[in-house]
């Protein structure tokens with residue numbers, strides 16, 4: 001009997017999963033083989049433990065849900081996908097007819113796909129199906145291939161693009177497709193695979209148990225958690241969603257819990273594909289249908305449209321992740337890589353408590369509020385440290401539990417001031433915010449800073465964002481002497497900001 005492989009890659013879920021649905025509906029295969037392939041050494045080299053943990057939890061959850069629904073386990077393999085597919089294709093035991101996976105334009109995925117395509121070129125009977133609209137609202141490939149396509153740079157461009165693709169209904173809502181239900185139909189599972197791929201089998205539960213026990217990672221991976229969070233933060237919070245304005249959300253998390261975001265906290269689930277963006281879009285729409293609601297760019301739909309914009313741009317723009325030959329990036333003369341500056345920033349030892357709290361949160365949990373990301377990326381690049389945005393991008397890529405190639409690069413381009421969609425390069429964030437800052441910090445009790453920078457926990461709120469200004473008796477009283485127990489600011493923020501703006505301006509002038 002012909003076998004169809006469901007190659008789970010960036011959609012670790014059963015709901016609204018077109019890869020799964022298309023494979024089950026295909027008449028070219030009678031049995032199925034559900035696979036996930038990871039490369040452990042690569043994973044460990046390029047990611048921190050929070051991300052790996054999130055992935056393992058997501059795989060365990062997918063396995064349990066798949067088993068409950070279709071009566072068989074997800075097979076997780078460790079190795080290079082090209083070796084594994086070669087093995088499967090060369091085996092006499094298995095009659096492979098097709099492979100289904102999600103469309104992706106991430107460089108690693110494309111490389112794996114190209115390897116697979118060259119193997120398949122020798123086996124013309126096996127078909128590879130790259131399924132679109134799995135992790136995006138639009139068919140990205142189709143959008144960028146349209147004759148009159150222009151890369152979107154603003155929310156207005158995105159609204160135009162959406163209006164063309166999804167004409168609005170009588171209530172003014174885009175006609176985005178309904179999320180797909182978990183299929184009711186099934187096919188028998190191909191049972192003899194372990195004989196072929198026994199050398200690659202990976203025990204996720206065992207590997208998860210080997211990870212550090214006392215990690216502060218906050219988000220538990222998996223579709224089940226995603227659905228619970230979606231219900232808790234979106235579906236049951238109609239008023240909050242209708243009034244949602246991203247720039248107004250608080251960057252220092254919930255006052256009662258320094259680990260719980262004020263925003264949805266759904267980004268890790270979207271990035272790993274535990275949650276479909278379509279499901280979030282539609283749950284948001286349900287809230288909107290009950291009354292007045294905010295609009296893009298600030299609204300929740302606006303956030304998903306930014307996400308879509310970066311998915312489209314990352315496909316359309318060559319060298320999206322570089323400052324060379326990238327039409328969305330001005331090649332500014334950034335400073336030479338400075339190891340010590342980078343380390344102080346990455347470790348949260350800059351002497352700027354807000355920046356340090358954010359970077360320590362990132363390190364411990366893998367997450368940071370959007371405005372915190374604004375502040376630390378501005379600080380690293382055009383604001384204070386004059387380091388290349390690609391350096392910061394790499395740290396985020398390794399540590400963010402929601403790291404997403406399209407979004408991470410897009411937002412670093414935005415924040416470093418080099419893209420056409422960037423904020424004006426001369427508008428800097430003050431790394432020592434007060435209660436009135438657009439970074440929206442909780443400054444009265446400053447619990448967030450006290451939690452993440454415990455050296456300062458006994459400081460009066462008045463000085464906690466700029467503790468080096470506290471008179472010596474106050475420092476002594478708080479048992480934290482600046483320069484001894486907590487660093488002096490690593491730079492004079494005002495002096496370097498002025499210098500950096502001048503450098504940016506001069507560098508821009510050479511590009512004209």
Ligand SMILES: Cc1cc2nc3c(=O)[nH]c(=O)nc-3n(C[C@H](O)[C@H](O)[C@H](O)COP(=O)(O)OP(=O)(O)OC[C@H]3O[C@@H](n4cnc5c(N)ncnc54)[C@H](O)[C@@H]3O)c2cc1C
Pocket residue numbers: 246261263264265266267268270271303304306307308310368369370371373374377396400402403404405407408409411412415
């Ligand atoms: C320098 C920098 C790097 C970033 N890197 C990433 C990244 O690697 N992965 C990532 O998911 N987000 C990234 N973001 C965007 C944004 O900060 C996060 O998506 C958001 O903070 C996640 O929290 P949330 O799920 O509570 O967001 P919500 O406000 O609840 O938004 C819902 C969803 O909309 C999408 N979204 C929101 N803001 C943006 C945005 N600016 N761009 C694109 N999509 C958005 C996300 O998928 C998010 O989960 C980055 C932002 C900056 C400034």
